[in-house]
Amino acid sequence: MIDPDEGEQLFNRLRLLKFPSLAPVRTRRSVNSPSSYYTTEIEAILNAKPGQEPEMSYEMKEQQHEELYVAVEDMFLRLTEEEQWIYHMLVDIGLSMRFVANVLNVPKTTFARRRDELAEKMRRILLEHQVVRDKLGF
Numbered sequence: 001m002i003d004p005d006e007g008e009q010l011f012n013r014l015r016l017l018k019f020p021s022l023a024p025v026r027t028r029r030s031v032n033s034p035s036s037y038y039t040t041e042i043e044a045i046l047n048a049k050p051g052q053e054p055e056m057s058y059e060m061k062e063q064q065h066e067e068l069y070v071a072v073e074d075m076f077l078r079l080t081e082e083e084q085w086i087y088h089m090l091v092d093i094g095l096s097m098r099f100v101a102n103v104l105n106v107p108k109t110t111f112a113r114r115r116d117e118l119a120e121k122m123r124r125i126l127l128e129h130q131v132v133r134d135k136l137g138f
Contacts, residue, residue: 064131071129078125083118090115 039058048054056064076084089095089103101111126132 064135067129067131068135071126071132074129075122075125079118079121083121086115086118087122 041054041060044054044056044060079087086100089100090097097111097115098108101108104111106114127138
């Protein structure tokens, strides 16, 4: 039979070790231009049908993705270490709110409020970036 205190001790140790790092991993994609995208904005405009918006070029999509990466990275950098840890435990690892609240030694309802405040803070920071608002249609 597994001792419930062992799991709590493990997560307390992980918390003290600040494991794992939550800095977003940024990789350069070396993907060739997909055939469904135009390589330049001019090419997209020239190939658009009359009265129709041109499709976004590969170049513009890459620029938009880079701006989105910067927005997400900025959001994570503005979170406290504890907020990053809470996000990681709930979202990346998928632990229950009840379990994480127990590890932090706070009542479940208090933790639920903290979780909701964290979600609101993340939303507010992301919406400060125009590229995020454009992507979401705000």
